[in-house]
Amino acid sequence: MKRQFDPNRIRRGLVMGIGALAAAPGVALAAPARAPASRAGDRANTLWYRHSAARWEEALPLGNGRLGAMVFGRVAQERLQLNEDTLWAGAPYTPDNPAALAALPKVRQLLAQGKYAEATEEVGAAMMGKPIRQMSYGTLGDVLLTMGDAQAPADYERSLDLASAVTTTRYRTPLGQHTRESFVSAPDQVIALRLQAPRGTLGFTLGWRGPRKVKSIASNYPGLATDLANAPPTDWLQVEEAGPLPPDAAIAADGPDAILITGRNEAMHGIPAGLRYALRIQVLGDGKLRYADGQLTLTGASAATVLVAAATSYVNYRDVSGDPVAIVRRQTAAAAGTPYATLKRRHVEEHGRLFGTMSIDLGTSPAAARPTDERIAAAGQQDDPALDALYLQYARYLLLASSRPGTQPANLQGIWNEGTNPPWGGKYTININTQMNYWPADPAGLGACVEPLLRMVEDLAQSGAKTAKTMYGARGWVTHHNTDLWRAAAPIDAARYGMWPCGGAWLCNSLWDHYDYSRDAQVLRRLYPLLRGASEFFLDTLVEDPQGRGLVTSPSMSPENSHPYGSSLAAGPAMDRQIVRDLFGHTLEAGRLLGQDAALLERIAEARGRLAPDRIGQQGQLQEWLEDWDARAPDRQHRHVSHLYALYPSAQINVRDTPDLARAVRQTLVDRGDLATGWGTAWRLCLWARMGDAEHAYSVLKGLTGPRRTYPNMFDAHPPFQIDGNFGGAAGIMEMLLQSWGGEVLLLPALPAAWPTGRVAGIRARGGLTVDMTWERGRLTALRIGGKPGDAVALRYQGKLAQVKLDAGGTFRSTGQALLSLA
Numbered sequence: 001m002k003r004q005f006d007p008n009r010i011r012r013g014l015v016m017g018i019g020a021l022a023a024a025p026g027v028a029l030a031a032p033a034r035a036p037a038s039r040a041g042d043r044a045n046t047l048w049y050r051h052s053a054a055r056w057e058e059a060l061p062l063g064n065g066r067l068g069a070m071v072f073g074r075v076a077q078e079r080l081q082l083n084e085d086t087l088w089a090g091a092p093y094t095p096d097n098p099a100a101l102a103a104l105p106k107v108r109q110l111l112a113q114g115k116y117a118e119a120t121e122e123v124g125a126a127m128m129g130k131p132i133r134q135m136s137y138g139t140l141g142d143v144l145l146t147m148g149d150a151q152a153p154a155d156y157e158r159s160l161d162l163a164s165a166v167t168t169t170r171y172r173t174p175l176g177q178h179t180r181e182s183f184v185s186a187p188d189q190v191i192a193l194r195l196q197a198p199r200g201t202l203g204f205t206l207g208w209r210g211p212r213k214v215k216s217i218a219s220n221y222p223g224l225a226t227d228l229a230n231a232p233p234t235d236w237l238q239v240e241e242a243g244p245l246p247p248d249a250a251i252a253a254d255g256p257d258a259i260l261i262t263g264r265n266e267a268m269h270g271i272p273a274g275l276r277y278a279l280r281i282q283v284l285g286d287g288k289l290r291y292a293d294g295q296l297t298l299t300g301a302s303a304a305t306v307l308v309a310a311a312t313s314y315v316n317y318r319d320v321s322g323d324p325v326a327i328v329r330r331q332t333a334a335a336a337g338t339p340y341a342t343l344k345r346r347h348v349e350e351h352g353r354l355f356g357t358m359s360i361d362l363g364t365s366p367a368a369a370r371p372t373d374e375r376i377a378a379a380g381q382q383d384d385p386a387l388d389a390l391y392l393q394y395a396r397y398l399l400l401a402s403s404r405p406g407t408q409p410a411n412l413q414g415i416w417n418e419g420t421n422p423p424w425g426g427k428y429t430i431n432i433n434t435q436m437n438y439w440p441a442d443p444a445g446l447g448a449c450v451e452p453l454l455r456m457v458e459d460l461a462q463s464g465a466k467t468a469k470t471m472y473g474a475r476g477w478v479t480h481h482n483t484d485l486w487r488a489a490a491p492i493d494a495a496r497y498g499m500w501p502c503g504g505a506w507l508c509n510s511l512w513d514h515y516d517y518s519r520d521a522q523v524l525r526r527l528y529p530l531l532r533g534a535s536e537f538f539l540d541t542l543v544e545d546p547q548g549r550g551l552v553t554s555p556s557m558s559p560e561n562s563h564p565y566g567s568s569l570a571a572g573p574a575m576d577r578q579i580v581r582d583l584f585g586h587t588l589e590a591g592r593l594l595g596q597d598a599a600l601l602e603r604i605a606e607a608r609g610r611l612a613p614d615r616i617g618q619q620g621q622l623q624e625w626l627e628d629w630d631a632r633a634p635d636r637q638h639r640h641v642s643h644l645y646a647l648y649p650s651a652q653i654n655v656r657d658t659p660d661l662a663r664a665v666r667q668t669l670v671d672r673g674d675l676a677t678g679w680g681t682a683w684r685l686c687l688w689a690r691m692g693d694a695e696h697a698y699s700v701l702k703g704l705t706g707p708r709r710t711y712p713n714m715f716d717a718h719p720p721f722q723i724d725g726n727f728g729g730a731a732g733i734m735e736m737l738l739q740s741w742g743g744e745v746l747l748l749p750a751l752p753a754a755w756p757t758g759r760v761a762g763i764r765a766r767g768g769l770t771v772d773m774t775w776e777r778g779r780l781t782a783l784r785i786g787g788k789p790g791d792a793v794a795l796r797y798q799g800k801l802a803q804v805k806l807d808a809g810g811t812f813r814s815t816g817q818a819l820l821s822l823a
Contacts, residue, residue, distance in 0.1 A: 043368070044361070044386065044389070044390070045161065045162040045163045045390065045393050046159050046160065046161050046162065047060065047159060047160045047162070047372040047390070047394070047713070047714060048157060048158065048159035048160075048371055048372055049073075049157070049158050049159070049371050049372060049373055049712075050156060050157060050371050051156065051235065052072060052073045052074040052075060052156070052158065052169075052235065052236060052238070053071075053072040053073055053074070053158075053713070054235055054238065056070060056081065056214075056418050057711035057712060057713055057715060057717075057721060058072075058373070058711070058712045058713050059071055059072045059073075059079075059081065059713060060073070060158070060159075060160040060167045060713055061160075061398065061401060061414070061416050061713070061715075062160075062165065062167060062182060062183060062184040062191070062401065063083075063184050063398075063400075063401030063402050063414070063415050063416070064184045064185060064186040064189070064401065064404065065085070065186065065400070065401065065402060065403055065404030065405075065406070065407035065415075065452075066084065066085050066086075066189070066404070066406075066407045066408075066415075067082075067083070067084055067085075067184050067189070067190075067191060067310060067415075068082070068083035068084075068085075068184070068401070068402070068414070068415035068416050069081065069082055069083075069182070069184055069191050069308075070416055070418070071158075071167045071169075071182050073158035073167070073169040073180070074236070074238055074239075075147070075150050075151075075152070075153050075156070075171060075236040075237065076146070076147055076150035076236065076237040076238060076239050077144055077145060077146045077147060077150075077238065077239045077240065078144075078145040078147070078169075078180065078193070078195075078204075079142055079143070079144055079145075079240065080142065080143040080145075080182070080191065080193065080308070081139070081141075081142050081416075081418050082139065082140035082141060082142065082143065082191070082279070082308065082310060083138075083139055083140060083415045083416060083417055084140055084277065084310045084311065084312060085402075085407055085408040085411075085415050086275070086312045086314035086408060086485060087137075087138045087139070087140060087265060087275065087277055087312050088135050088136065088137050088138055088265065088275070088484060088485040088486075089135040089136045089138060089265055089266040089267065089268035089271070089273070089420070090135035090265070090266075090267065090268050090269070090271035090272070090273070090274060090484075090485075090486060091271055091272055091273065091274020091275070091320060091486070092274065092317060092318050092319075092320065092486055093271045093486055093488070094463070094466065094488075095129035095130050095131060095134075095488050095489075095490040095492070096129070096130075096466060096467045096470040096471055096489070096490050097126070097127060097128060097129055097130050097470075097471060097490060098470055098471075099126040099127070100126060100127040100470070100471035100472070101470065101471060101472065101473050102126070103122055103123070103125075103126035103127050104127070104471075104472065104473075104555075106122055107119050107122050107123055107127065107554075107555050108543060108554045108555065108571070110122065111554055111555055111569065111570065111571045112546050112554075112571065114565070116563070116565040116566060116567040116569055116570070117565070117566050117567055119555060119567070119569050120495045120496060120566075120567040120568075120569050121495075123491075123495035123499050123555060123569060124494065124495040127471065127491065127495070127499065127555075128490070128491055128492065128494075128495065128498060128499075129488065129490030129491055129492045129498075130490075131269040131270050131271065132269075132492055132493065132494075133268075133269045133425075133492060133493065134269075134425060134427055134482055134483070134484040134486075134488050134492050135268050135269070135271065135425070135427075135484045135485060135486060135488075136266075136268060136420065136421065136422060136425035136426055136427070136484075137411055137412075137413070137417055137422055137425065137426030137427065137484075137485075138211055138265060138266065138417070138420050138422075139211050139417055139418055139419060139420060140211065140277065140279055140310055141208060141209050141210040141211045141212070141246075142208070142209040142240075142418075143206065143207075143208055143281060143306070143308060144206070144207050144208070144209055144240060144242055145193075145195075145204045145205070145206050145306070146204060146205045146206075146207070146239060147203070147204050148202075148203030148204055148205070148299065149175075149201065149203065150236075150237055151173040151174065151175070152173075152236050152237070153171030153172060153173055153178075153236055154171065154172045154173070155170070155171060155172050156169075156170070156171040156236070157169070157170050157171070158170075162355065162390075162393050162394060162396075162397040163352065163355055163356070164183075164348045164351065164352070165183055165184070165347070165348070165351045165355070165397065165400075165401065166181055166182070166183045166344070166347075166348070167181065167182050167183070168180070168181045169181075175197070175198050175201050176197070176198035176201070177197075177198070178195075178196070178197045178198075179195075179196045179197075180193065180194065180195050180196075181193075181194050181344075182194070183344065183347050183348075184347075184401070185335075185343060185346065185347040185350075186347070186350050186351070186404065187346040187347060187350050188331070188334065188335050188338065188343055188346065188347070189309065189331050190307050190308060190309050190331055190332060190335045190343075191306075191307070191308040191309075191310075192305060192306070192307055192308075192335070192340070192343055192344070192347075193305070193306040193308075194303070194304075194305050194306075194340055194344075195303065195304045195305075195306070196302065196303045197301075197302060197303075198302065199302040200287075200300050200301070200302060201302070202285070202287065202298070202300075202301040202302055202303065202304060203287065203297075203298055203299040203300065203301065204297070204298055204304075205295050205296070205297045205298075206259075206281065206283060206295060206296045206297070206298070206306065207242045207294065207295040208242065208251060208259070208261055208279070208281070208294070209240070209241075209242040209243055210243075210245055210246035210249050210261075210263065211246055211263075211266075211419075211420050212243070212246070212419065212420065213419050213420055213421045214418045214419030214420075214421065216419070216422075216423055216720040216721070245294075246263065248263050248264040248273075249261065249262065249263035249264075250262050250263070251294040252294075253291045254280060254329070255282075256289070256291075257282055257283050257284065257289055257296070258280055258281060258282040258283070258296075258332065259280070259281050259291065259294065259295075259296060260278065260279070260280050260325070260328075260329075261278065261279040261280075261281075262276065262277070262278050262279075262324075262325065263276070263277055264276055264277070265277065265312070266420055274320045275312045275313050275314055275320055276312065276313040276320075276324055277310065277311070277312045277313070277324055278310070278311055278312075278324035278325045278327070278328045279308065279309070279310045279328065280308070280309050280310075280328035280329060280331075280332045281296070281306065281307070281308050281332075282306070282307045282332045282335075282336055283296050283298060283304060283305070283306055283307075284304065284305045284306075284307070284336060285298050285301040285303060285304030285305070286301050286302055286303060286304075287299050287300040287301025287302075287304070288300055288301075305340050307332050307335050307336060308332075309327070309328040309331040309332045309335070310324075310328060311324035311327040311328050311331075312324050314485070316459075317459055317463070317485065317486050317487045351400065354400050354446065354448065354449075355396065355397065355400060357445035357446070357762050358396065358444055358445040358760070358761065358762035358763060359759075359760070359761045359762060360389045360392060360393065360758070360759070360760045360761075360763075361389060361758050361759050361760075362385040362386065362388050362389045362755045362758040363385040363386065363755060363756065363757050363758055364385065364386045365382075365383060365384055365385060365386065367382060367384040367386070367387065368384065368386040368387070372390075372712070372714065373712035375387050376705065376706065376707055376710050376711075376712060376714065377706075377707050379702060379705045379706040379707070379710070380702055380703060380705075380706030380707070380708070381706075383702075383754040384705075385754055385755050385758070387705060388701065388705065388733060388754075388755070390714075391705055391710075391714065391726075391729060391730065391733065392440075392444070392729075392730045392733045392734070394714050394726065394730075395440055395444075395726045395727050395729065395730030396440070396444050396445075396446060396730065398410075398414055398723060398726055398727070399437075399438075399440065399441060399444075399446055399449050399727065400446065400449060401414070401415070402414035402415045402416075402723070403437075403438075403441075403449045403450075403452050403453070404448070404449060404451075404452070405448060405451040405452070406451075406452075407452050408452055408456070408485065409428065409434065409437070409438075409452040409453045409456050410434075410437045410438075410452075410723060410727075411426050411427060411428055411434075412424055412425075412426050412427060412428070412429060412433055412722050412723065412724070413426050413721060413722065413723055414437075414723040416715075416721075416723075423718070423720050423721070423722070424722075425482075425484070427482050427483065427484050428456070428482065428483045428484065429481065429482050430479065430480075430481060430482060430483060430503035430504075430506065430507060431481040431482075431500055431502075431503060431506075431559035431560070431640075431642075432559065432640065432642075432679065432683070432724075433679060433722065433724040434453075434507070434724075435506055435507065435510045435649070436679055436682065436683070436724040436727055436728045436731075437723065437724055437727045438450055438453055438510055438514070438727070439649060439686070439727055439728060439730075439731035440727050440728075440730040440731040440734060441514070442513065442514055442517035442518070442764055443517070443731065443734045443738070443763060443764050443765075444730065444734065444763070444764070445762045445763070445764055445770075447514060447517060447518055447764075450511070450514045453507070453510070453511065453514075454511055454514070454523070454526060454527070456483075456487070457504070457507050457508065457511060457530055458526070458530065459487045460477065460479050460483060460487050460489060460504060460507070461477045461504075461529070461530050461533050461534075462477075462487070463477075463479075463487040463488070463489050464477035464478050464479045464487075464489040464504055465477040465533065466489075467479065467489040467490055468537050471490065472501075472537070472540070472541055473540075474536075474537050474540035474541050475533075475536040475537065475539075475540050476532075476533040476534060476535065476536030476537030476538075476539075476540070477489075477504060477533045477534060477537060478501050478503075478504055478534075478537045479503045479504040479507075480492070480498055480499070480500055480501060480503050481493075481497065481498055481500045481503050481559060481560075482498070482503075483503070489504075495567075495569060496557070496560070496562070496567060496568040496569065497557075497559075497560050497568070499555050499556065499557060499569060500556055500557050500559055501537075501541070501553060501556060501576075502553070502556070502575070502576050502579045502580070504534050504537075505534050505538070505579050505580060505583045506579050506645075508527070508530050508531050508534045508583055508586065509579060509582045509583060509586060509649075509650070510649075511523075511527050511530065512527065512531070512582075512586040512590075513649065513766075515527055515590075516766045516767070517764055517765075517766055517767075517768070518768055519767060519768045519788075524590055524593060524594065525594065527590060528587075528590045528591065528594055528596065531583065531586055531587040531590055531591075532587060532591070532597065532600070534583055534587075535583055535584055535587040535600075535604050536600075538553070538580050538583070538584075538607070539603060539604065539607055541553070542580070542607065542611075543571070545571065545572060545612060545626065549572075549612045549626060550572075550577075550610050550611055550612030550613065551607060551610045551611050551612065552571050552572025552576070552577065552611075552612055552626065553571065553572055553573075553576040553577075553580070554571035554572065555569050555570075555571065556569070556570065556571065556572070556573055556576050557569050557570060557573060558570070558573035558574065558575055558576075558624050558625060558640070558642045558643060559575070559640055559642050560640060561624065561633065561635065561638045561640055561642065562633065562634050562635065563624075563625055563627075563629045563633055564629050564632040564633060564634070570625055570626070570627075571626065572612055572625075572626045573624065573625050573626070573642070573643070574614060574615075574622070574623060574624055574625065574626075574642070574643035574646070575624075575642040575643050575645050577611050577612050577613075577614070578614070578643070578645050578646040578650060578652055579645060580608075580611060581608060581611050581652065582650050582652070584604050584605070584607065584608035584611075585608065587601070587604055588601055588604055588605055588608070612626060614643075614646060614652075614653065614661055615628075616660065616661065616664045617630055617631070617664075618631070619631050619667065619671075620663070620664060620667045621664055621667045621668045621671060622643055622644065622646075622653075622661060622664040622665050622667070622668050623643070624642065624643040624668075630668075630671075636671060636672070637671075637672050637673045637676070638672065639676040639677045639679075639680035640680065641668065641669070641672055641680070641683055641684065641687065643668070644665055644668060644669070644683075644687055646661075646665075647662070647665050647687055647690055647691070648683075648686045648687050648689075648690040648735070649686070651690075651741035651742055653665055654690070654741065654742060655691060655692060656742060657742065662691065665687070665691070666691060669684065669687055669688065669691075672684070674696075674699065674700045674703060675703050675708070675709075677718045677719075677722075677725070678704070678709045678710075678716040678717050678718045678719070678722060678724070678725030679716070679718065679722060679724040679725040679728055681700060681703055681704045681709055681725065681729075682704055682716075682724070682725045682726075682727075682728025682729040682731070682732060683728055684700050685697055685700040685701050685704060685728070685729060685732030685733075686728060686731055686732040686735055688700055688750070689732050689735035689736045689739075689749070689750045690735055690739065691750075692749050692750050693750065694736065694750040694751055694752040694753075695752055695753065697732065697735075697736055697750050697752065698736075698752035698753075698754055700732075701729065701732065701733065704716075704725065704729050704732075705729070709725065714726070716729070734763060735749075735750065736749070736750040736751060736752065737749075737750075737751070737760055737763065737773070738760075738763050738765060738771055738773070740765035740766040740767070740769070741766070743794055744794045744795070744796045744801070745765045745766075745767075745769065745771070745785075745793060745794065745795050745796070746796045746797075747771075747773065747780060747783070747795060747796070747797040748773070748775060748780060748797065748798075749796075751775070751778060753778070756775075756776070756777055756778050757775065757776045757777065758774075758775060759772075759773065759774040759775070759782075760772065760773055767787065767791070767793070768787050768788055769785055769786065769787040769793065770785070770786040770787065771783070771784070771785050771786075772784040772785075780797060780819050781815065781816065781819065782814075782815045782816075782819075783812075783813065783814045783815070783819060784811065784812070784813050785804070785806065785811065785812040785813075786806075786810055786811050787806050787810050788806065788810055789806055789807065789808050789809060789810040790805065790806060790808070791805070791806045791810075792804070792805050792806075793805070793806065793812065797819075
């Protein structure tokens with residue numbers, strides 16, 4: 001019997017998952033960390049604005065991991081732009097190219113002979129996926145509420161409270177006070193919008209605008225501050241047209257107070273449309289409600305609640321037999337039978353249990369009293385430590401809103417996308433971007449949010465096993481630089497971008513980090529088969545470098561950078577060797593902990609010892625390739641810094657154990673420059689923080705949080721929007737405050753002068769540790785570490801090492817003079 005996808009299972013799974021986590025050693029969800037008293041009033045965790053959203057990049061995001069909404073807060077017409085995490089183009093498909101296996105030896109020979117153009121041509125002809133593009137993430141369109149009697153407002157304000165995950169819009173007109181609030185509930189799996197107005201004056205017509213192509217903003221607003229100061233008053237009355245229904249979509253009344261929309265996803269790249277979707281919108285109010293021509297009109301009300309449920313027929317990457325209509329009817333009926341106050345309370349409590357596990361205060365400044373968009377516009381020119389803390393908390397909020405147990409992982413845009421043609425398809429780009437999405441999860445106390453990534457990799461181990469056999473004749477499993485909802489694993493786009501076999505290996509290393517933070521035995525048991533399969537693939541496909549420098553991958557590339565010989569294809573780029581070295585090391589440790597596969601582990605250990613080592617070039621840089629090509633590469637400031645993986649997120653290279661290689665990394669960072677794409681800038685931030693260079697890291701952070709790389713709603717600007725920069729930036733901020741690698745916990749390792757006084761509670765370190773810290777005038781004044789009772793912890797502070805032991809309650813505390821022994 002087929003099991004239909006039911007988003008209500010997400011709610012049950014989340015509750016059960018939290019219970020399981022709480023019972024697991026080292027990964028218990030902490031009680032909410034009490035937020036520090038804010039010297040900037042009650043806005044420490046709030047984004048707020050004095051104007052409505054004219055553009056999508058100004059709207060405020062809501063989400064429960066599965067459903068997403070962008071809220072515009074317009075006076076004349078409220079717009080809710082909608083997403084559901086399984087609404088992608090296409091249907092189940094397998095893009096593996098059977099011609100690849102025969103072409104593989106020829107490509108390897110051409111690369112060994114230095115015939116890079118010929119190798120690239122052969123890969124393009126015989127080794128790319130069919131189709132050569134993957135499917136795109138989509139949108140559910142917009143709910144448009146056109147107000148019956150809109151007037152220019154006074155005292156307008158809209159906000160997003162990160163701690164409650166509720167947006168609020170307030171303003172006055174001559175009629176009186178108007179208020180709207182909205183949230184996306186994980187417990188009840190609906191979007192809720194509550195509108196209130198003076199008695200008898202609330203009225204609107206509610207319609208739906210279907211999925212459409214949208215032109216994304218490709219750069220930031222160069223005159224942002226001026227634009228805001230001179231915004232014309234007609235902006236308040238902006239109204240958009242719904243337009244015709246898209247093909248295959250239908251809209252009808254579904255009871256006296258609801259409309260039901262049904263449709264199909266898009267076909268793409270020769271793959272037919274395979275999904276059905278349903279959207280049910282119900283209006284509850286104290287006025288008169290009527291349906292006509294696909295719209296609901298409410299008049300004469302003082303309050304109304306709009307409930308939106310959405311689902312698709314997706315069950316899993318091979319099964320699209322679900323019943324979305326039954327799901328949305330059930331969800332809206334249950335929510336409509338629940339008082340609004342109860343819906344809101346359940347939502348706020350559930351969100352708070354996760355969001356409240358960490359708090360941070362980095363100090364304040366006069367800038368903290370200004371609206372968020374004005375602070376972003378000025379961020380590059382002045383210090384705003386409270387904005388830095390808000391940036392971190394916003395990333396935590398976005399991760400909670402786009403990745404929860406039972407949902408899909410966060411994609412290139414989390415879950416927020418307004419068109420059927422998102423940038424780069426809105427896919428999972430796994431040569432950096434998907435991994436970066438999860439860099440802050442465990443350090444920020446949100447390890448539960450990694451569960452969707454683990455499930456996706458379990459899927460990829462199945463689809464990628466077919467790819468490994470078909471295209472490489474290898475055991476185990478492989479995936480390349482992108483995947484999608486259908487878990488496609490073949491190389492895509494073009495030879496110079498897609499012929500990279502380490503995507504799955506890097507995902508495994510990311511999941512190992514998740515285990516290392518929690519030390520959860522259940523996670524280790526799920527992870528080990530993935531590690532083993534990925535390692536078997538490389539045991540079968542690594543080749544000897546013809547010049548005797550060790551085992552290397554071939555064909556491959558250093559993502560997505562061209563070398564001086566007219567291609568990116570090469571054998572044995574540094575990043576591959578580093579990723580495979582970590583993969584083999586993690587497989588060895590996991591297998592030994594679980595007591596499995598002794599003979600296989602012996603072969604893995606032998607191969608790991610034969611991997612070609614990292615190399616320092618003539619310019620003093622860390623070589624990106626086996627050959628010393630860096631100085632002659634066409635793009636000396638390329639957005640990717642792939643070969644610096646060894647420093648961060650790995651720790652193969654570090655300032656303690658490999659100082660010569662660390663100096664080479666520094667030279668590479670100087671050569672590459674600080675400002676790249678949003679996510680490229682965030683990676684540079686993490687790298688400078690890992691190097692312990694506080695002021696350089698902080699200067700990169702200011703570039704990231706300023707208007708060139710951050711939109712007014714605080715979304716990262718690649719440009720256009722990609723969410724990985726938000727997540728990478730948050731990881732970098734935490735690396736400045738706390739690091740854990742090489743068996744040590746480093747306290748305030750890159751604290752900049754701009755944060756002289758502050759505190760953080762609930763930040764996590766490897767080994768199942770939770771850390772609270774307070775500092776004044778740049779010096780640690782209070783420390784608490786929680787973990788497994790009796791565990792020994794190596795602490796490094798200001799260059800000195802101290803060994804401490806957790807007491808019988810699993811705690812170590814130190815304050816005042818006692819901390820001097822750590823410095």
